[in-house]
Amino acid sequence: MDDVARAAGLSRTTVSLVLSDKGGSSIPDTTRERVRRMAAELGYVPNALAAGLRRQTSDTIGLISDVVATTPFAGQMLHGAQEAAWKAHKLIMLVNTEGDPELERVAINEVLVRRVDGILYATMFYQVIDPPTIVGNVPVILLDARASDASLPSFVPDDHAGGRTAVAHLVAVGHRRIGFVQVSGGVPAAVERLAGYREVLTEAGIGWDPSLVSRGSGDAAGGLEAASALLDRPDRPTALFCFNDRMAMGAYRAARRRGLVIPTDLSIVGYDNHDVIAPWLDPPLTTIQLPHLEIGRLGVEHLLALIDGTFPAGAPPPQVRIPCPLVERESVSTPSG
Amino acid sequence: MDDVARAAGLSRTTVSLVLSDKGGSSIPDTTRERVRRMAAELGYVPNALAAGLRRQTSDTIGLISDVVATTPFAGQMLHGAQEAAWKAHKLIMLVNTEGDPELERVAINEVLVRRVDGILYATMFYQVIDPPTIVGNVPVILLDARASDASLPSFVPDDHAGGRTAVAHLVAVGHRRIGFVQVSGGVPAAVERLAGYREVLTEAGIGWDPSLVSRGSGDAAGGLEAASALLDRPDRPTALFCFNDRMAMGAYRAARRRGLVIPTDLSIVGYDNHDVIAPWLDPPLTTIQLPHLEIGRLGVEHLLALIDGTFPAGAPPPQVRIPCPLVERESVSTPSG
Numbered sequence: 001m002d003d004v005a006r007a008a009g010l011s012r013t014t015v016s017l018v019l020s021d022k023g024g025s026s027i028p029d030t031t032r033e034r035v036r037r038m039a040a041e042l043g044y045v046p047n048a049l050a051a052g053l054r055r056q057t058s059d060t061i062g063l064i065s066d067v068v069a070t071t072p073f074a075g076q077m078l079h080g081a082q083e084a085a086w087k088a089h090k091l092i093m094l095v096n097t098e099g100d101p102e103l104e105r106v107a108i109n110e111v112l113v114r115r116v117d118g119i120l121y122a123t124m125f126y127q128v129i130d131p132p133t134i135v136g137n138v139p140v141i142l143l144d145a146r147a148s149d150a151s152l153p154s155f156v157p158d159d160h161a162g163g164r165t166a167v168a169h170l171v172a173v174g175h176r177r178i179g180f181v182q183v184s185g186g187v188p189a190a191v192e193r194l195a196g197y198r199e200v201l202t203e204a205g206i207g208w209d210p211s212l213v214s215r216g217s218g219d220a221a222g223g224l225e226a227a228s229a230l231l232d233r234p235d236r237p238t239a240l241f242c243f244n245d246r247m248a249m250g251a252y253r254a255a256r257r258r259g260l261v262i263p264t265d266l267s268i269v270g271y272d273n274h275d276v277i278a279p280w281l282d283p284p285l286t287t288i289q290l291p292h293l294e295i296g297r298l299g300v301e302h303l304l305a306l307i308d309g310t311f312p313a314g315a316p317p318p319q320v321r322i323p324c325p326l327v328e329r330e331s332v333s334t335p336s337g
Numbered sequence: 338m339d340d341v342a343r344a345a346g347l348s349r350t351t352v353s354l355v356l357s358d359k360g361g362s363s364i365p366d367t368t369r370e371r372v373r374r375m376a377a378e379l380g381y382v383p384n385a386l387a388a389g390l391r392r393q394t395s396d397t398i399g400l401i402s403d404v405v406a407t408t409p410f411a412g413q414m415l416h417g418a419q420e421a422a423w424k425a426h427k428l429i430m431l432v433n434t435e436g437d438p439e440l441e442r443v444a445i446n447e448v449l450v451r452r453v454d455g456i457l458y459a460t461m462f463y464q465v466i467d468p469p470t471i472v473g474n475v476p477v478i479l480l481d482a483r484a485s486d487a488s489l490p491s492f493v494p495d496d497h498a499g500g501r502t503a504v505a506h507l508v509a510v511g512h513r514r515i516g517f518v519q520v521s522g523g524v525p526a527a528v529e530r531l532a533g534y535r536e537v538l539t540e541a542g543i544g545w546d547p548s549l550v551s552r553g554s555g556d557a558a559g560g561l562e563a564a565s566a567l568l569d570r571p572d573r574p575t576a577l578f579c580f581n582d583r584m585a586m587g588a589y590r591a592a593r594r595r596g597l598v599i600p601t602d603l604s605i606v607g608y609d610n611h612d613v614i615a616p617w618l619d620p621p622l623t624t625i626q627l628p629h630l631e632i633g634r635l636g637v638e639h640l641l642a643l644i645d646g647t648f649p650a651g652a653p654p655p656q657v658r659i660p661c662p663l664v665e666r667e668s669v670s671t672p673s674g
Contacts (some may be wrong), residue, residue: 036443036446037442039446040442040443040446046405047499058451058453059451060430064554074412075411075412078431079433082431082432083433083435086432086433089447090432091430091431091432091447091448091451092431092432093397093428093429093430093431094415094419094428094430094431095419095423095428095429096416096419096420096427105377106377109373109376109377110426110428112427114395114397141441215454219617220617221617246613246617249617250617253619274613275582276611276613276614277613277614280556280557280558280583280587282590307577
């Protein structure tokens with residue numbers, strides 16, 4: 001540490017304060033940066049375990065997930081979380097539980113024994129869950145999940161508003177017969193997007209026709225099947241809202257097989273803004289952006305506020321819905337009929 | 338700890354050994370598991386910082402990456418790494434550097450001060466790099482990267498063999514005019530896949546024609562452009578090998594715009610086995626599997642061997658190339674001409 005102080009031209013006290021993350025705002029950021037650079041160059045590796053033992057912290061955040069980073073959205077969430085954590089000089093410690101409850105219990109214990117400052121509990125897609133039992137006394141945040149009893153802070157996409165946005169866009173350009181290529185099953189995203197679809201059609205005075213909601217698996221094959229059923233109707237819709245971009249990929253195929261040109265004969269709006277699909281479909285797909293980067297970032301920022309005590313203790317855990325904006329490309333036009 | 342011992346019906350010594358990860362093989366795994374479960378149920382959270390300080394380890398592995406988990410392949414690598422680490426009761430600590438050298442130096446320091454047992458240094462796609470300067474005395478493994486001086490263990494896809502596999506498959510079914518829809522620039526994957534392409538054509542007595550290598554950006558737009566140039570030749574190829582599945586997506590479009598039916602008029606082989614593209618193209622794409630799950634798993638297993646000292650000190654750092662197998666779907670047939 002003496003070497004670092006000498007090289008940086010600063011007092012040993014200043015160096016010690018910087019390297020132990022103390023001294024608060026009395027030490028300018030530029031000085032802190034200089035000390036850290038000198039320390040790195042001189043090969044000074046302080047022992048954060050010892051410092052952490054004193055402070056009962058490891059300056060890390062645990063991320064427990066059912067499936068980490070195997071979808072592009074999980075990757076973006078991780079990315080947003082890591083960036084926000086990094087700004088606060090914290091690292092993310094990662095455990096993937098594959099949704100196994102026993103593994104999850106062990107995983108939570110493994111991150112707790114490492115004295116994480118807090119835990120992010122993330123699910124692969126938006127789910128309502130029983131809150132995990134976390135024994136240690138650290139704050140917990142849910143990402144892309146909410147607790148059935150709202151007992152934990154939660155950050156999820158606003159799929160209800162996202163569904164409204166998609167359908168309102170189609171209504172605004174003049175469509176009145178709008179089919180919904182919906183995913184089978186009742187995941188919250190499907191329920192909320194359908195509610196948005198119904199509301200907008202009702203509010204526009206169009207009314208909603210349940211037979212225009214066609215269901216399939218949440219992939220291109222399911223989209224092909226569900227869209228085909230709608231396009232084979234004598235009164236086929238002039239526009240389709242698809243549950244996700246993968247189903248939209250199948251809807252494109254259904255349209256092509258019937259000689260329908262997108263967007264002239266059929267407008268399509270997807271959901272997700274999946275980076276390897278939406279910009280590359282022919283024509284490029286107008287869709288709704290999933291806000292996973294924001295979910296990760298805002299979740300960590302709230303976790304840091306809980307850790308620092310800047311969020312009022314006793315306030316109800318925020319249940320945050322992040323907007324899903326429209327991304328306009330070339331798959332929507334006014335109806336030709 | 339007394340409560341745990343009582344609940345598990347074991348001596349306090351046994352419980353203490355298990356909870357501090359000692360006792361070696363003298364304690365059966367089933368007993369260890371029982372102790373851990375009881376401890377978790379009773380809310381016993383040992384302090385791993387204190388234990389780590391004694392042992393100078395945090396039982397974590399640092400993962401430094403230029404872009405973590407924003408591609409499905411990075412996600413798979415992370416998945417493989419985390420699974421292997423987890424088996425050894427180690428967690429992954431993650432830092433994303435965005436390729437910024439200054440951030441990378443800080444990131445390496447941040448994981449070192451937390452006394453990681455070793456470091457995984459991963460790049461987003463296969464690269465030859467100057468080995469990172471790691472000050473601390475911990476083993477370092479490169480994932481999807483190799484050091485220009487082979488001074489660090491490295492785990493990369495065998496893109497040379499993968500290129501051979503793709504082209505050999507086309508030759509085996511009877512193709513002789515095989516175009517290469519290649520990515521612009523000279524990344525190692527492009528160089529190696531091209532070498533495989535040339536070798537197979539030469540060995541088959543077909544010889545290789547440089548004008549059949551057409552270049553574009555590594556996405557669907559680039560694939561459309563590069564494939565179009567090949568398909569507009571009077572002597573158009575009967576088959577295309579595409580640098581990746583996204584370029585293959587563009588090649589499909591180029592074929593469709595010319596009324597060419599895949600695979601009857603044109604066979605196509607991709608690369609990556611990108612899960613949201615390859616199975617969903619119409620027809621499903623025959624491609625080469627990127628082995629990122631294996632890269633993550635094998636990399637961590639080797640890192641653990643270095644940490645445990647079971648890999649002989651002084652042995653040259655292994656430079657491992659992981660096979661990229663063929664995944665057959667429906668985009669290849671015998672040439673019709």
